[in-house]
Amino acid sequence: MGETWGVLAALLSSALGGTSIGATRYLVNAIDPLAIGAFRFGIGFLLLLPLVLIQKRGWPARRDWLAVIGLGLLFFAAFPILFNASLIFTTAARGALALSTLPLVTMAVGAALGSEQLTLRKTVGVLVTILGVAMALLSGLSAAPEGAWRGDLLMVAAALCMALYSIWSKPFIRRSGPVPFTTMAMAAGAACLTVASLARDSFAPVAAFGAPQWFGAIYLGAFGAALTFYLWAFALERTTPTCVAISVTVNPIAASLVGATLLGEPLSWNLAVGIVTVFAGIWIATAQSGPKKVRKADPAAVQKLP
Numbered sequence: 394m395g396e397t398w399g400v401l402a403a404l405l406s407s408a409l410g411g412t413s414i415g416a417t418r419y420l421v422n423a424i425d426p427l428a429i430g431a432f433r434f435g436i437g438f439l440l441l442l443p444l445v446l447i448q449k450r451g452w453p454a455r456r457d458w459l460a461v462i463g464l465g466l467l468f469f470a471a472f473p474i475l476f477n478a479s480l481i482f483t484t485a486a487r488g489a490l491a492l493s494t495l496p497l498v499t500m501a502v503g504a505a506l507g508s509e510q511l512t513l514r515k516t517v518g519v520l521v522t523i524l525g526v527a528m529a530l531l532s533g534l535s536a537a538p539e540g541a542w543r544g545d546l547l548m549v550a551a552a553l554c555m556a557l558y559s560i561w562s563k564p565f566i567r568r569s570g571p572v573p574f575t576t577m578a579m580a581a582g583a584a585c586l587t588v589a590s591l592a593r594d595s596f597a598p599v600a601a602f603g604a605p606q607w608f609g610a611i612y613l614g615a616f617g618a619a620l621t622f623y624l625w626a627f628a629l630e631r632t633t634p635t636c637v638a639i640s641v642t643v644n645p646i647a648a649s650l651v652g653a654t655l656l657g658e659p660l661s662w663n664l665a666v667g668i669v670t671v672f673a674g675i676w677i678a679t680a681q682s683g684p685k686k687v688r689k690a691d692p693a694a695v696q697k698l699p
Contacts, residue, residue, distance in 0.1 A: 399631030403640035404675070406624035411643065413617030416609045423606050426477035427586060428595035429613070434469050434583035436614020441576040441623065453569035453577055461565055461574060462581040468558040469582020469622075475551035483544025491548035492641065493526040496678075498549070499556040499638035508560050509633050518678025519635070522642040525670030555641075559634040562626070571626035579622065639678050642671050 413433075420429050445452065453461050479488050496519045503509030566574045590596055602610075628637045 396632045399628040402624045403628035403637040407640040407643040409621045420609045424598045425595045428590045430473040431586040431590045432610045433613040433618045437618025438579045440619040445576045450570045461577050465578030465581030470585040472554045479544040479547035483541040488548045491545045495552040495641045496639035500635040515678045518674045521674030566630045575626045
């Protein structure tokens with residue numbers, strides 16, 4: 394059941410990430426992407442901080458601080474910068490498809506680092522989900538500006554950052570817990586983006602913010618950062634990085650559904666087929682290949698275990 398809860402938490406995290414795209418698309422007309430990231434992760438950090446202070450586990454151990462901060466800069470600073478930069482050169486549909494390679498990248502990197510076993514079932518499931526995303530975004534993939542390949546490569550680089558974070562963070566999450574780890578890592582990313590935003594005077598438009606802009610920023614901080622990435626860390630504590638990463642294919646699906654519901658964007662047959670294909674791939678990759686036989690442990694054999 395622990396692994397099942399991990400997969401469900403990852404799916405909810407990615408679905409929330411998809412809804413956050415709508416808020417980001419709204420705010421990008423009022424403030425630049427660097428400042429949006431600073432608001433998102435800064436508010437997320439402030440919301441998670443009280444939970445750390447009231448928990449008995451407290452902050453990660455001091456010996457882990459450097460690694461946790463480094464992982465925070467990788468995921469909460471480098472990832473959003475690469476993500477936003479990629480969309481300067483390529484379309485949203487192509488960017489979403491490039492990001493959907495995350496489970497494939499995570500699986501390959503995990504196998505290369507020896508942190509996760511590569512299996513046929515998992516590989517097939519990952520490829521099916523990527524196919525599902527491609528089908529869902531079919532109508533938007535044909536249009537591409539000149540030099541779109543640069544944006545595609547930047548998005549794959551962003552996926553690599555996310556894959557490395559998912560793989561390298563597991564031992565630290567297990568030692569400190571998902572809330573303290575995520576809070577410290579998010580603080581590092583938020584601080585980096587805030588300094589960069591101040592250097593570029595990116596916060597100047599905030600003076601003209603009205604209630605809708607503040608609502609969008611608070612939504613991104615509460616649901617698009619604090620809850621989304623707590624759930625991501627919660628999932629990493631309970632299942633493999635690939636099983637968590639495969640849930641990111643739900644992100645563009647959720648974004649399309651939110652766009653249809655709130656922005657009046659049309660739904661097409663390929664989106665419906667893509668949704669079914671994505672969830673079929675997730676089931677293939679995460680379902681057990683067969684029932685496990687539970688045998689009574691031999692006390693003598695247990696004593697020989699290291």
